[in-house]
Amino acid sequence: MVKATFINLPASKKKIIKQSLVNEFSTYPLAKAQVARIVAQAGIARGAFYKYFTDLNDAYQYMYGIAIKAIHSPVELTSAFEPQQYYQNVADFIEKAQQSSYAGLIKMHILYNENSVGQPFPRELITKLDPQNWSAMVLSHATIRLVMENPEQEKEVMARFKVSLELLKRGTN
Template identity: 45%
Template sequence: MVSKTFTNLSVEKQTKIRQALLKEFSAEPLATAQVAPIVKTAGIARGAFYKYFDDLTDAYKYLYGVAMRDIHSEINNETGGVFQPQFYLDQVTGFVKGARDSQYFGLIKMHLMKNESLISQGSVDPNTVTAPEWATMILSHEAIKQIIINPDSQSVIMKKLSDALDLLSGKGNA
């Protein structure tokens, strides 16, 4: 977890370090990323890096969390308790657009292609959501992943997602 020492830095210094992290983690998978280019780009000592973060994985999780908060801040998560396929389609479209338009696109693409399996992320407990909601989360994530990795497939993937969501809502035919 990012240290209090890091959060006490000036906004400018935090931004410079985040930009250095973004540069490294957008260009290199976590497995081959290194501290040296980050500290050089950020203009900080190697020891300072380890005062701010436990290790590269900690720094990566911090940055990816920042990216997700920034992109998700534009997304509405209220369904009104009703399963509405169009709502979820709009959420996927909004996330993909937000990712593409953000400074974090390279990071997100690298995450989906190389790093996702290396980072333990909190998953949704299937006992806390309905089966259609759980299936929708899994399908939506996979749709986002495929669209980010292969943007030319967006219309085909969105059509398949739409058909699957209609099936889950009871409106579609197999």
């Protein structure tokens, strides 16, 4: 967790450090990110970095948390399966991610980091989602990943996603 010494920094200094973190994590997967590049760009001592964050993973979790809150709208769990809502949520996420100053960080997270940061899957989703909504959620995340990997195929991937959601809907009738 980010340390109080970082939280209490003047806004201008925090902004510089945050931008350095975004630049690093947008350019390199977490496994190849370096404190040395971050501190050089931010113009701070290496020791200062460790006064602000426990380690590189801590700094990554902090920045990713900010990025995802800026982009990802909360999704309400409902018992009714609504294909159009899933489609719209994914389309909105992709658009916001692509237009965000965090676009590179989000892409790196999805393509390289999400399996290595150790965030457990929310238990409530495992227990509360019926198979139809579970399938749509998994398909939604796969669609986002495909678009991030192949942005030139976004239109085709989204069209296939829409058809697949409709197939899921028909599966209960």
